[in-house]
Amino acid sequence: MEPEAEMPTPGRITRDDVAYVARLARLNLTDAELEGFTGQLADVLDHVADIEALALDGVVPTSHPLPLSNVFRADEPAVGSDDDADHRLFCEEVLAAAPAFEESRFRVPPVLGEAP
Amino acid sequence: MSAFSLAGSVRSGERTARSIVEEHLAAIADGETEINAFNLVMADSALERADRLDALVAKGGDPGPLAGIPVALKDNMCTRGVPTTCGSRILDGWRPPYNATVVERLNDAGAVLLGKTNMDEFAMGSSTENSAFGPTFNPCDTTRVPGGSSGGSAAAVAAGFTPLSLGSDTGGSIRQPAALCGVVGVKPTYGRVSRYGLVAFASSLDQIGPFANSVVDAAMLLEVIAGHDPMDSTSIPAAAPDLLGVLDQGVEGLRVGIIEEISGSGPTGLEGFSPDVQSRLAEAAETLAAAGATVEKTSVPSTVFGLSAYYVIAPAEASSNLARFDGVRFGLRVDAENTVDMNAATRTAGFGDEVKRRIMLGTYALSAGYYDAYYGKSQKVRTLIVEDFARAYGSYDLLLSPTAPTTAFPIGEKIDDPMLMYLSDVCTIPSNLAGHPAMSVPFGVGDDGLPVGVQVLAPANGEASMFRAAAVLEAATGGLTGSTT
Amino acid sequence: MSPETCSGIDGWEVVIGLEVHAELATATKLFSGARNEFGGEPNTQVDPVSLGLPGSLPVLNEKAVELAIRVGLALNCVVQPSEFARKNYFYPDMPKDFQISQFDQPINGEGWLELPDGRRIGIERAHLEEDTGKSTHVGGGGRIHEASYSLVDYNRAGVPLIEIVGKPDLRSADDARAYVSELRAILVTIGASDGKMEEGSMRVDCNVSVRPVGEEELGTRCEVKNINSLRSLGRAIAYESRRQVDLITLGQKVDQQTRHWNEEEGRTHTLRSKEEAFDYRYFPEPDLVPVVPSTEWIDQIRMAMPLLPGERRHRLAEEADIRPEAAALAVERGLDDLALAAMDLGADPARVLVHVENNLADGQGTLTADGFAALVAMETGGELTATQAKTVLADLVSSGGDPALVAAAHGFEAMESSELEGLVESLIADHPEDWEAFVGGDESERKKKSGFFVGQIMKTTKGQADGRLVNEILERRSTSR
DSSP: OOOOSSOOOOOOOOHHHHHHHHHHTTOOOOHHHHHHHHHHHHHHHHHHHHHHTSOOTTOOOOOOSSOOOOOEEOSOOOSOOTTOHHHHHHHHHHHHTSSSEETTEEEESOOOSOOO | OOHHHHHHHHHTTSSOHHHHHHHHHHHHHHHHHHHOOEEEEOHHHHHHHHHHHHHHHHTTOOOOTTTTOEEEEETTBOBTTBOOOTTOGGGTTOOOSSOOHHHHHHHHTTOEEEEEEOOSGGGOOSSSOOOTTOOOOBTTBTTBOOOSSSHHHHHHHHTTSOSEEEEEESSSTTHHHHHHHTSEEEEOOTTSBOOTTBOOSSTTTOEEEEEESSHHHHHHHHHHHBSOOTTOTTSOSSOOOOOGGGGGGOOTTOEEEEESGGGTOSTTOOSOOOHHHHHHHHHHHHHHHHTTOEEEEEOOGGGGGHHHHHHHHHHHHHHHHGGGOSSSSSSOOOOOSSHHHHHHHHHHHHSOHHHHHHHHHHHHHHSTTTTIIIIIHHHHHHHHHHHHHHHHHHHOSEEEEESSSSSOOBTTSSTTOHHHHHGGGTTTHHHHHHTOOEEEEEEEEOTTSOEEEEEEEOOTTOHHHHHHHHHHHHHHHTSOOOTTO | OOGGGOOOBTTEEEEEEEEEEEEOOOSBOSSSSSBOOTTOSTTOSOOTTTTTOTTOOOOEEHHHHHHHHHHHHHTTOOBOOBOOEEEEOOOTTSTTSEEEEOOSSOSBOSEEEEOTTSOEEEEEEEEEEEOOOEEEEESGGGOTTTOSEEEEEOTTTTOEEEEEEEOSOBOSHHHHHHHHHHHHHHHHHTTSOOOOTTTTSEEEEEEEEEEETTOOSOOOOEEEEEEOSHHHHHHHHHHHHHHHHHHHHTTOOOOOEEEEEETTTTEEEEEEEGGGOOOOOOEEOTTSOOBOOOHHHHHHHHHTOOOOHHHHHHHHHHHHTSOGGGGHHHHHTTOHHHHHHHHHTTOOHHHHHHHHHHTOTTOOTTOOHHHHHHHHHHHHTTSSOHHHHHHHHHHHHHHOOOHHHHHHHTTOOOOOHHHHHHHHHHHHHHOHHHHHHHHHSOHHHHHHHHHHHHHHHHHHHTTOSOHHHHHHHHHHHHHOO
16 A cells, blocks of 8 residues: 555554554554554544644744754764774674674575665 | 662661672572562672672772762663663673663762563553563562552662662652552752663653652762763753752742542543542641642643553654564674565564554554654644643642542553543643653651552642652651551 | 767657766764774674664764765755755665655755756755665576575765755756766865765666657656666656657557666566555654754855856856856866866966866876966967967976976967968968968868868978967968969
């Protein structure tokens, strides 16, 4: 399922909707799970429907609870160079924690398509 | 004895850190099977660390304000070389190659890391039943939940396994378990404590905060972990506030408002509050009034929409934050023919149902065509809540409510009804949406004999007056509140 | 224009808009202190942030913002308050499985870029975002679809990029290449990027559509990816526009698609259709706060900006009294300062530009403005012929020195005009028919024959004669007859 470009009025979430978001989120669901999740998500969205009724035109959305801006760091390396012992150790720990690696790179099964 | 005094006795050489650590390891050995508060007890490293601290004191050194004090960490804070699971199979066995900022600060303050505590998977839950490593049981009644998601940290303090612990609070995950376990729990102002190294659930809501058996201990621990961190862009650019210095200042002259909506009272009050919880709140209000505060009921109308906004915003951010658990770089991998299938197989096997539910909910709320209806609208509701609080804080210095609508509920009661479970966070969520500090103070028990918590809410950066009120409430209940101390 | 890259198709107009990604020349990554260096050992230019480890948080690199503002100013953009957003999609070379980019509030809004010929190409926006890691496909000849597995290196992950989105104002492959060349020159001039397409530090995605000449509505566009050089850009546009025209001519429809340019095969193929478009679920990045550059900061950056290629073309064009387009080569070679300095010292602008364009392709070397001016003065004063001047100039470039001494060392002395008169006279005597044709011919005939005579004189004098002087003698003799 591909949602329309224009905004639809949200109706009750369907099995197809849940199957679509599961695919987007890289989750496999059995039919029984699909059924169960659809009902549970619908319950939550029914509750959320109370805010749909609110008149919110002209209200500015809040995405940050703190009114901060312009937080920067200086353009200075914070990690050692290749031959720095601490940094080497960090890199080794990173690779040691990898599910699979080869020649200092993370190994993954074939990648199906080009990046977007 | 408070951790505050205990640290003093270690610094003066009166007690050894080793003896303190051994005492708590013994308590864990004794009671942990019943409680399941820990995912990992770091017995060996804790004892080694204690010995090093004792050696330092012996040479005349000062390990710092938390000298020799055991601290347990919720298992979503990164500890270098020490497993950090977030209560999830997907991170089972993962050893982070770096420390969270709070871990560095605890080390610098002379604390002893005692272990990693159990939690709802990725902090999603209100009962600690959503852990891949089994539920945690409430030390006050092991047939009940300890609350969540930081249930392990709350239970560990309540059970006397550790004097101090850290939790994270996205919608009430410190305060609600603190209330249900009968300990003090604090969610600081958003940005007060660095989130660097805290595995994110919902980035714009998450805050790390302390659990303790007393207000003074919570203040001491918060002072240590608070303060600006350049590694977190949302960190408040200010030093940690002085809390220990204000605890005895009382509440004389402070104006306190009881939020009707999230106390289940008045015409707009939400439903589902037990009468005994409401009675304890009324008594807490009387206590503050008796101590010289002016206390009255007030309305913060949009708080009733907090739950809805929260259950869009938090899952939306979580759906993005949890994308990186894809089997490529760390943690679990379930192999498959290609990377797309490997990602899906890994996530399907690695995540529990509640996490999947929220990832899908958040993905849906952000997906093409639904963004404005759900995410956009919820962010506007967030603005309303911020504005309503600002209005209320024009008239009041502090606000008051129960921490949770009920005392600890039986294990299994709400696990199959997500919406019912979500309702247990109705009192705590508004502070997260506004980014304000709030804390839960134990205040007596309910008809079932289980602890009741009162929530003190303050405006941003209002921790000092919040702690003053908490100290007054605590004094009225007779001091230390943990069940075994 | 080579036929291969000619995208002109009779009766059709090609409409092109380019999206250019350029890596910013910072020391560290966009959101962390890991190093931004090309070609390190795999997975060593990394830290928790660039690996997307759980718990890591981004902190914005101030220098990257400054460079982005420089780009905005250089492209005449509105520099504005901005926010970061998350673009969500799964891909193994993207550590967090989302990219931190800018969506509805880019740091640079609308602007324009001036091509050397003076045309202005609109810029939609120029925003900051992070780069991805790099995958190597093992087995199947390294091709993604046939590989047996892939290896991922995150050294490049988190490197700061500026994405410059151009408006669909370009009309040919030549336009597109001129635009990219100019953009690259600007980025290099302002120190924002090294602009190396071959190292991937500058990458071009190309939106192509076609429409019948005179039609106002835009055709359905296709986005072409994987263009790795200016040559590929031209070829890809030629191929893609031809493909679209052929489809329409056959009565078929162009589908909105993302297509992949295959350099070896010289064609594009489908990556995905619009229906398979990604649902990126953009939302404001909660781990970062807004960037609100102050007017003072923007002014400070503006004041420190070097002259841009366009400004330098205009400056040189004004001084030399030529069209800016004619000054392009001098600016491109970085010789406009030298040329201007020589002109300031009195050198003839036309001769200066001739040398810059014809004889200084490899740069000025040890040539100074003084030497250059003195050389041109000797040339215009008749002390050196054009050929001799070129020889002296080459010496000045390679080893410097005083042009008079260099000329003397070569034994260059301009031929006396009396000597030249004699040579011309005997040449006329040897070629009476050519002479008659010169005297009686129309302008083009006269030009042809004067060329013949000058050529012959040059041959006998081995280039020592001054061509202009020979022409003067021919003119004088033909009119005084």
